[in-house]
Amino acid sequence: MTRGDGETGAASRTGTGTGSRDRILARVRTAVADAREAPEVTRDYLTTHTPDDPAAVLDLLHENLAEYRALVHRTDAEGLPPLLARLLAERGSATVLAPAGLPPEWLGATDAVRVQDRPESTAAELDAVDSVVTGCALAIAETGTIVLDGGPDQGRRRITLVPDHHICVVRAPDQVVASVPRAMVRLDPTRPLTWISGPSATSDIELDRVEGVHGPRTLEVVLVSD
């Protein structure tokens, strides 16, 4: 797709506007030539606002997820399969989409037909799926956020977007961090990242919050403790 064929040096790595590249960079250089040196960034802000107590951090995650209208459930490893089966049954889901790397035992107790996440499946096919179940990369307690990074138990970004019901499983305490700075050091920016805080919502009409505009209308988070 590169359209700067035949040009040399740095410009050949770019697309159109290669003349403008040099012009813009020259203008930038001139604009700040006489500017004072900007000091290095002072990072004296806090790395967390929460005491280092795993139980308290988990409670805070639960509280903040619920305040942003995610439905939160708690269980242990043994209770997870029956809980997932119950959540799918209560919603009347006949089909459930799951990424290839989801532990098979998680969906061991449900009658819902498992649909595979295939690269060739179309958005319209995804639209016809009732529910999706995934893991996550981590969850952030202070903001009530789950983060997906496309790992084997999370799948492609679109599978947690198009179906109307998303159940996300968070393993505590391993996958729970207190704060945004604590999350950043654990995430890999080269992967596609999706941060989710509550279900899809809009406040564009008189600032009245309405859930479910385009993303899933229902987000359920299952906190699984060791």
Next chain:
Amino acid sequence: MSGTFVGMPAFPEAARDAVGNTTLRANLRHATHTIRDKRAKAVAELADWQQLREAGKQIKNHTLRHLERYLVQLEESVVRAGGTVHWAADADEANRIVADLVKATGEREVVKVKSMATQEIGLNEALAAEGISAYETDLAELIVQLGRDLPSHILVPAIHRNRGEIRDIFREEMGKWGRAAPDALTDSPAELAEAARLHLREKFLRAKVGVSGANFMVAETGTLVVFESEGNGRMCLTLPETLISVVGIEKVIPTWQDLEVFLQTLPRSSTAERMNPYTSMWTGTTDGDGPSVFHLVLLDNGRTDTLADEVGRQALRCIRCSACLNVCPVYERAGGHAYGSVYPGPIGAILSPQLRGTESEIDASLPYASSLCGACYEVCPVAIDIPEVLVHLRERVADRGGKGHRLEKAAMKAASWAMDRPGVMAAAERAATRTRRLHPKKVPGTGAWTDSRALPELPEKSFRDWWKGEGR
């Protein structure tokens, strides 16, 4: 309000119309007061807010000081991650690049996630002229587009519309663009959002090309970031085969770690939430997940001119949170359209005249669209001293001369001459005190400001005289 920002009357005339529109004022008052109260609570949760604010300011200042280095690093990182980088000096060049990229795909439709930069350059109109339909997918932007209207707020572009107006627009216009609104559509926000969901879903599911902006670009990694709430952004960023992002050069930040500051300050300042529902981060392309082709168009369009101004360049720190709009007494009464730009409110009053220059009547009037109360500076999460830049731009406009501005310039010169000479100042104050009963209540002939305001009464003694006498 409909049509285009080009040829807008100057701020005082546009504001006069808006102030007379009681529906508009009621819509705006309700919205700005709701959000400003929520924001104060969200900010109060973080004990280190001032440190985060200072760090945000420093990160942006450092980036702007070394912008060339970080833009080149960003380009290398995006290319390494599988993207293609284009450079656009102005709106025309950016529009031409995007139109050519869309045409090369063979498509004639694009879905768009809300982007200030593409509004600034008039991309939708430019694509329409090339036979390409651009569909806005943010609910508020959809309302604006269907209503052939203009955005009036950075975060909530249809803030000037109430639910009844939105229902009427959906009923009348949706069918012309795609799936029509249901006949029985009421004005409940849930039903209106559902109508938008169904209308847009058919567009998302067939879209082959997506167009976005970005809130941040990380030079170190080549990562782009979009903050949103509805999921329309995720749709545009992941379902199409080709993604084209148009981003101002000032949106770059140096490192991945820098992002942690803005992930904390932007949502709380803009939507008053601990975190917005969806944040997407992508680095070039990922095999089997999302678009297989990614183009980044880096936009100047007046930003390097702004960078060259030592006082005005701080406006480039703006992260488009819109907190300054919601606290501004002038914005609350005048509405966003009066600013004649996609950037309304206090930040628009300093950004637009710098990006576009002050030659036009509207741009020359914008630095005066403020009472200099300072509330905008107090809430700004990157500490832009908006009043300072306003005064600086007023000087620039006044230096060029023109009606009204010459008078102000003369008055300021006289005042600074007197203030530099203590004896003259004291004599002038005493003279003013002695003649105070003769002073008019209003100054005739000096324009709109004094027509509607009484002058303050002078005290019996000047402060200096009081201080010399019983004051001590």
